[in-house]
Amino acid sequence: MISNELDAREQALIAVAREAGELARELFSKPIEVKLKGKQDYITEADGQVERLIISRLQARFPQDAFLGEEGGASGEGDALWVIDPIDGTANFAHRIPHFCVSIAFMSAGELALGAIAAPMYNELYRARLGKGAFLNDRVMRVADANIKQAVVELGWSSRRPTRAYTSLIERVLATGATFLRAGSGALGLAYVADGRTHGYCELHINSWDTLAGLLMVREAGGWTNDFLAGDGLRRGNAVLACAPGLKEALVAATGVGQANEKLERRMS
Numbered sequence: 001m002i003s004n005e006l007d008a009r010e011q012a013l014i015a016v017a018r019e020a021g022e023l024a025r026e027l028f029s030k031p032i033e034v035k036l037k038g039k040q041d042y043i044t045e046a047d048g049q050v051e052r053l054i055i056s057r058l059q060a061r062f063p064q065d066a067f068l069g070e071e072g073g074a075s076g077e078g079d080a081l082w083v084i085d086p087i088d089g090t091a092n093f094a095h096r097i098p099h100f101c102v103s104i105a106f107m108s109a110g111e112l113a114l115g116a117i118a119a120p121m122y123n124e125l126y127r128a129r130l131g132k133g134a135f136l137n138d139r140v141m142r143v144a145d146a147n148i149k150q151a152v153v154e155l156g157w158s159s160r161r162p163t164r165a166y167t168s169l170i171e172r173v174l175a176t177g178a179t180f181l182r183a184g185s186g187a188l189g190l191a192y193v194a195d196g197r198t199h200g201y202c203e204l205h206i207n208s209w210d211t212l213a214g215l216l217m218v219r220e221a222g223g224w225t226n227d228f229l230a231g232d233g234l235r236r237g238n239a240v241l242a243c244a245p246g247l248k249e250a251l252v253a254a255t256g257v258g259q260a261n262e263k264l265e266r267r268m269s
């Protein structure tokens, strides 16, 4: 995609992410209907409203582009693809915990080119562009390296993988000397790695709409990530590991994510 076409999409992305964040903040303060679409997998009416706003704004500007949204699924064809999570951290949102965000990524011809994450309750807007760096509210983001014994690694959980797989992941990461946390938003978890607040993020299965914007930010902030899009990760999801470069070896060994035989694991699970 030529750069001025990408410039136009970058500007639209930042404006739409900010506006969608404001709508999510407004809905957060109102009583809303909450449903379960799976074990501990929440959906609220806010997810749909915010997703419709994002798609209607972007479709109006780029009618030829395609969309993949958590709530609305896929629409349109072509190399210009928006991947949208209207509310990442929906379980938090549903329980009045302000740790949630809007996450939007843009892919051009299969390559991750743009990403934005709006965390309205924190007044934070994260963004990144391929080859142009990653920013939080216009401040440059850089990952922070650390000795593994001082590292903080976020370990995401969902019922999409067996509980035993998650508890043994925790044991293996703790055995490295690192500590762990779980905050309930994969997108914000990756943004925190990009901003050097934590040193790694791992989840055994997560969806592309939760991760793509954050993965671009970690890479543009000098971090390492696994090849999340391998094996049709875009549509089926995948395991994810993102971390500071100095921790890659220890965390790949401890988590098993990013190893050469990773594909084998997927087939086994």
Ligand code: LIP
Binding pocket: 042, 070, 085, 087, 088, 089, 090, 091, 156, 157, 158, 159, 184, 185, 186, 187, 203, 206, 207, 210
């Ligand atoms: C959430 C992810 C989180 C994961 C949850 C869920 P949602 O996305 O951000 O990392 O652990 O299971 O997938 O459903 O809030 O958009």
